[in-house]
Amino acid sequence: MALVLTEEQQLLRDTATQFFQERVPVANLRKLRDTKDADGFDRAVWKEMADLGFAGIMISEKYGGTDFGPVGLGLVLEQSGRTLAASPLVSTVLLCGSAVQLAGNATQRQEILPAIAAGERIMALALEEGPHHNPTRIATRATADGQAFRISGKKTFVLDGHVAGQLIVAARTGGNDNDRTGITLFLVDPKAEGVKITRTLMVDNRNAADIAFDNVAVPSTAVLGSIDGGIDVLEQVLDIARIGLSAEMLGLVQEVFDTTLAYLKERKQFGKVIGSFQALQHRMAVLFAEIELSRSVVLDALSAIEARRNDVPLVASLAKARLSDIATLMTNEGLQMHGGMGMTDQFDVGLFMKRARVAAASFGDGNFHRDRYASLEGY
Amino acid sequence: MALVLTEEQQLLRDTATQFFQERVPVANLRKLRDTKDADGFDRAVWKEMADLGFAGIMISEKYGGTDFGPVGLGLVLEQSGRTLAASPLVSTVLLCGSAVQLAGNATQRQEILPAIAAGERIMALALEEGPHHNPTRIATRATADGQAFRISGKKTFVLDGHVAGQLIVAARTGGNDNDRTGITLFLVDPKAEGVKITRTLMVDNRNAADIAFDNVAVPSTAVLGSIDGGIDVLEQVLDIARIGLSAEMLGLVQEVFDTTLAYLKERKQFGKVIGSFQALQHRMAVLFAEIELSRSVVLDALSAIEARRNDVPLVASLAKARLSDIATLMTNEGLQMHGGMGMTDQFDVGLFMKRARVAAASFGDGNFHRDRYASLEGY
C-alpha cells in the first residue's frame, strides 16, 4: 500500500495546485454562471488542462496519454475541488475514457483515446434513469434490427450531456429492468436522429442533461465491449468515478475547512475573535480529525485502482460514503461558522455547499454505498 | 390533551418524590447488591409503596386500588427512576396487573387485583424467548390435554421471575413461530411441576430470570383472555410497560443531568470550575433541550393511555425510542463529564448508566420502536 506520495506525484500535485489557483479560481465558476455560459465550462481552460497532461492522465502513452495513473488523477481532482473548477474531467476522463480503455476494441481505442488526451473530445455517459443512482435499473432498450440496433428510452443526470461530442449509452439488450445481465454499452452520436438533449441547470452550475432516445439507429460497430455484459465494465468505471469524485470532495472539504479556520481567526464578536470560543474550537478539531481520516481513505482507494487490488469496490464505497457525508457536514459547519455572511452569494462557502451536495448524490450517496459495502462484506 | 399536571397529580408527585428520596435512595440499591439480597428488592419498601397506593395505582377502587390512572403511575415511576429504586412496579403493576384488568374474567380479577393492590402478590410476565424483544416470536407451546393444557418451552429475561408468586406465560396454542394469531396467555404457578426458574444477575442489579417449562400442566381456568387471541392483550400491556419505563427513564435522565450540572459547577481544573468551559456548556444545553422534549413526549404518552386515545401504540413507540436513546446519551455524557471519578463505583453515575441500558433494551430499544413507528405510520 502507498499512502505517501512519491516525489513525482508531489511535483504533479504542485503543478495542479498552481494551475487551478491561478487559472481556474472560484471566480471562473461565477463568471460561467453569471454569463449563463452555453458550454458550462471554459474550453480554453480545458485545452490548457489537456496540454498539462490532465486529460490523458489515465491514458497510456501509446494513445497519447501521460499515464500518470489513478493517484496522479486523484491529485489533480483534489486540487480542482479546491477551486470548484468546472471541467469534463469526470464525464470524459473518469467515466468514458476508462470505459473505452477497459472495453474498447483496437479501432475504438485508436479513434477515441488520443482525442480525449488531446482535449478535443468531450464524452458523456448516459446511464441513470431515476433520481437515485442505480446502475442496473435500466429500462432503455436496444433492439436488434438486422446488423444494427434501435435505442429507445430516457436518461437523466447525464454529466456534460449537452456538450458531448460522443455519448456512451447503457441500454438493455436482454433481461428485465433490474437484472445485472443484459446491459450493453453503445457509442452514440448525439446528433443522430431521434436523440433529444435537454440541458438541466443544476444547483452547482455544472452541466447535466436529460436525454431522450427515440428509436435511434446505431450500427453494430457502436457496441462497446460485449453484448449483455456491460455491467462488469460499468462497475469498474463507476468505481473509478466514485473514487475520483471522492478525491475532488477531499479538496473541496479541505478548502472549506481552511477558509473557515481563517475566518474564525479574523472575525470578531464580543470583543474577541470567534475562534477563541471553545465550542467552535472543538467542532473544528473534530472536523480536522474527520478530514485526516478522509485523506487516508482517498489515498488508499486511489492506490487500490493503481495496484489493481481486488478490494477496489469495497474501498470505492468506503471513500464515496465517507466523503459524501463529510462534504455535507463540513459545508454545513463552514456556513454556520461564517454566520450571516456565509448566506450571501458574495462569499464562496455557499458555492462549495452546492457542489458538495451534487457530488455527494453522484454515483451513489452515503446510503447507497453503506448498503453496498455491507453486501460486499456479506452481511 | 393534558401536558400540564392537575393539582391532585402535583400532590401525588410530591409524595412520591419525598418517599423515594427518603426511603429508597440509591444507597438502597447498593445495599441490595452488596448483600447479594435473595429477593433483589426490599419487601418492606414494597409494602410501604402499596400502603401509599402505588401498587394499586392503576387498579379501580372496586378491587382495592387507588385508580390514580396512568399519569399518576408515570409520576411515581419517574421519581423511582431518580433514585434507581428497585421494586416490582414494572413486572407486577405495569405488566401483569394491566393484563389481568384487560383480559381477566371476574374470578381472576377478584382473586388477583386486590392482592396486587395490597402489595401481597408479586407477578411476572414470561414472554421473551430471545435476546431481542419480539412479542410474536413465541415457540413455547401449550398443547391441549383434555380440559387442561401442557406447556413446554423456554423463556428469558422474565422480570422478577424468581420472586413471583404467579406467572403469566405467553404460549402458542396455534400458528407458527412468528404468527400474530395463536398466542394464549396462561396464569401459571411457579411452583408447579416442570417449572425451572434460574435467576440471572443483570448489570443493573434488578431481577430477571430464565424460566424453562417442561410439560407443565395448567387447567383451562388458567387461560387469561381468549384462546389464540393473546397478542391483542399483550400489545396493550406492552405499550403500558413501554410508556411506564419511559417515565422511569425520564426520572433517571433528569437525575443524571442535575447531578452532572452540579458537578460541573463544583469541580475545578486549570483554576476554574469546569462548567465554565463553553464546549461543555453547549453539550449540556443540547441535553437540556433533549430532556425537555422527552418530558413532553412522556407526558403525552401517559395521557394517551388515560384518555384511551387510539394513537397509544404510536406514542408508546415514540416515547420508548426517544427515552431509550436519550438515557444512553445522557448517562454517557454524564459519565464523561464526571471524569475519572465517574468510573469509580463510589460515584452513582455508573449505576445510572447500567440501569439506563437495561431499561433501554426492555420491551424494544430504539431500533425496534423506530421500525414499529414507521410501520404503524404506513411507510
Next chain:
Amino acid sequence: MDALEKFRQETRTWLEANCPPSMRTPMTSEDETVWGGRNAKYENPEAKLWLDRMAERGWTAPTWPAAYGGGGLSKDENQILQQELRRIKARPALSSFGIWMLGPALLEFANEEQKKEHLPKIVRGEIRWCQGYSEPGAGSDLAGLQTKCEDKGDHYLVNGQKIWTSYADKADWIFCLVRTDATKKHDGISFLLFDMATPGVEARPISMISGASPFCETFFTDVKVPKGNLVGELNKGWTIAKRLLQHEREMISGMGLGGAGSGAGLGGLEQAAKDYYGEQNGRVASPSLRDHITRQKMDGKAFALTMQRSAEEAKAGQGPGAASSIFKYYGTELNKRRFELLLEIMGTKGLGWEGEGFTGDEITVTRSWLRSKGNSIEGGTSEVQLNVVSKRVLGLPD
C-alpha cells in the same frame, strides 16, 4: 359567552359580505402578498378593496386600541375573528412589519404623539416599515453596533451601515437601532424612526445563496432625522430591541413545525421517499432512509408537543417555563435537518436550480433548503442560543 357568540355571528356576516371572492383563494405566488406602503401596486383591485375594508374596521391590527386605528378587540374576540377568517380561507389583508414588530413596541414605549402619528398609518397599510438592526460588524454581538447618531441641536445626524434589512428597498420608513453614546455598550443605544426617502439613505438588495432575497444592505450618509423621532429615552433603546428580538425569535422557532417550502408540495417526507426511492411491501425502499425519516418525524413530534406543553403551562399560569428557551435553537436545527433529509430523498431531482427537468415543487424545496441554512443564524445564532441556555437557565458561569 352570549356576547362572543353574537360577535361571531356579526363577524361571519360581515366577512361574507365584504371579503371579495378572489381573496378566498390560496395565493399562487409570494408576489401576491399585500405589504401596503406608498408605492404599493395592486395587480388585483380586490386586494386593495379587501385591505381598505379590513383597515376601516381596524381588523388589520385587531387588538390595537381603536384610538390608534386598531380593532379594539379583546383576546377572545380576536380569536373568533381569526377562526372566521380561516373558515373562509381568507388571505391576509395586510402583511406588515409595522403590525408584527413596530406597533407593539410603539404601544409600549412611544409617546402619545408618536402613537397618533404612526399607528393609524400602519393599520391602513399606508406606510411600509423595515427594521434596521444588524450591522456587518455586529451580528451575534448585536449590541456592538456602530451606526453613529449625533445630536446636532435641532436634529440628529445618522451615519453608518445596516445589513439584513428586509425589504429596505421597498419600505417607506425604518425603525432603527443607533449608537448615541460610544463610551458605553448596551446603554449607548437608542431607538430611532425615520423616512427612507430622507437624503443620504441608500438600500441595496443582497444576493443570497438561495437566490434573490428581500434582504438589503442599507447605507446612511449624513442622514438628518428630526429629534421627535426618538422612541423612548435616549440611550435606552436596548430595552426596546430586546423585546422585539424575543418576538422575532418566537416567529423563527415555529419553523421546526414545518410550513412554507417544507416539502409539503411533495406530500411529506414518507410520501416523497416512496415516490423518489420507491417502496417494497409498502415500506420505503431504502431502510436507512426509512430510519432517518422516522428519527426526523419523531423529533418533530416531540418538538411540537413541547411547544404545546409550553403554551399549556403559560395558560395554566406557570409562566413560559424553561422549555421555551430552547425553541429557537431546536426549531431551526430541526428545520435544517428536514431539508437535508428531503434532499437525500429527492436525489438528483433535489439539485436543480431553475429551468427544465424539475417541477416547481422540486425547485422550491431546493431553494428552501439553501434558505434554511440561515435559520440557525438569523435572530440569534444557535451558538448564542446555547450560550443563553447554559448561562441563564442552567446557571453555568463565564
Next chain:
Amino acid sequence: MDALEKFRQETRTWLEANCPPSMRTPMTSEDETVWGGRNAKYENPEAKLWLDRMAERGWTAPTWPAAYGGGGLSKDENQILQQELRRIKARPALSSFGIWMLGPALLEFANEEQKKEHLPKIVRGEIRWCQGYSEPGAGSDLAGLQTKCEDKGDHYLVNGQKIWTSYADKADWIFCLVRTDATKKHDGISFLLFDMATPGVEARPISMISGASPFCETFFTDVKVPKGNLVGELNKGWTIAKRLLQHEREMISGMGLGGAGSGAGLGGLEQAAKDYYGEQNGRVASPSLRDHITRQKMDGKAFALTMQRSAEEAKAGQGPGAASSIFKYYGTELNKRRFELLLEIMGTKGLGWEGEGFTGDEITVTRSWLRSKGNSIEGGTSEVQLNVVSKRVLGLPD
C-alpha cells in the same frame, strides 16, 4: 542482510530450544500475565523459566543497551525477534511498566548510577513498578498536582495522595510526580522514585463500574525518600512526564483498532449481529443496525488507514504529521462506540453481570463496555485532546 538472516536463524533455534511448550499456548486468563516483582508467584514454573531465560539474554527489553542488562538489539534485529516470537505464538515473558514506561525515561533522563541501579532489575523482572501521576484534584489538569515533596536536608519528605496508580497494591517501587515548588506550576514538579515498602505508603484498590480493577488510591504520609532518588533536575520533572504521557496516549489510541475484549469472541460485529438478531437473505435482520455496523466498520477502517499513513509518513522522514494528534481522541471514541454497538447487537445477553444465563464471552463484552468508558478520560480526556488539536495544530487562540 546476511547478518540479519543469520540473526533470524539463531533466534529461531534458540527460541525452539528455550521457549517451554506451555508458553506457546494462548493465555486462558489475565491472571496468567507475568508481572514479576518481589512477591511474584508462578502457578506454572515454566513461566518463571521462560522469564529467566529471556531476561538472561536481555530480551525482555531487547533494544536497551546490554550495559544495563538489555538485549542491545538494533531496531531491525528487534523486529525479527518479535516476528519469531509471534511465529511460535510465545507468551510475553514479562509485562512491566518498568519496561514500557519507566525504562525509556531513565535511559533518557537518569544519571549513570540510577540506570545501573534500576534498569537491570527491571529487565530481570525483579522489581515491579507502578506510576504515580494523577491526583484527586489533578486529572485533566495534571500539572495542578499537589503531592508535597520537601527537602529535609538529607532526605525528601513526601506527603499527599495519588489516584489511578495501577497495581500500586502489588508494585515494589513507584515513579512519581511530586511538587517541589509550590510557587510555580509546571516548573515546580519533580520526578521521584521510591520503594513502596517505605513507611507511610498505603495503597487501596479502587472498585470500578466494571468491577474489580488494577487501579488504586495511594496515600503518602511523611514518606522519607533518599535524595539520590530524584531523576533529572529538581523542578524539571514535567519534561519527563510529558514524554511518558505521550507514550501512554499512543498505547491507548491503538484501542480504536480493536483488541482484547472487543467482541472478538463473538466473531466481530457482523457475525454477532447475525447471531443475536438473525439474518434475512444473508443480511443482518435489522436494517438500521446493519447500517450502524457499516458506519462503525468504515470508520474503523479509515482510522486504521490513518495510523498506517502516519507510520508511512514517519518512515518517509515526513515526521509524525498532524494526523497523529487526533489518534488518542478518535481511537478511544471509536472504541467506545464499538462497545455501544455490541451491546445494541447483543440485547439482553449483553446486560449480564455474572453467573448463569450468560457465556464468558458475553460477560467479557459487558465488562469491557463499562471499562471502555474510561478510555476517553485516562491519558488525557477527549476534551483535552480537542483543546490540544485546536490550539497546537489549528492555531486557534485562547
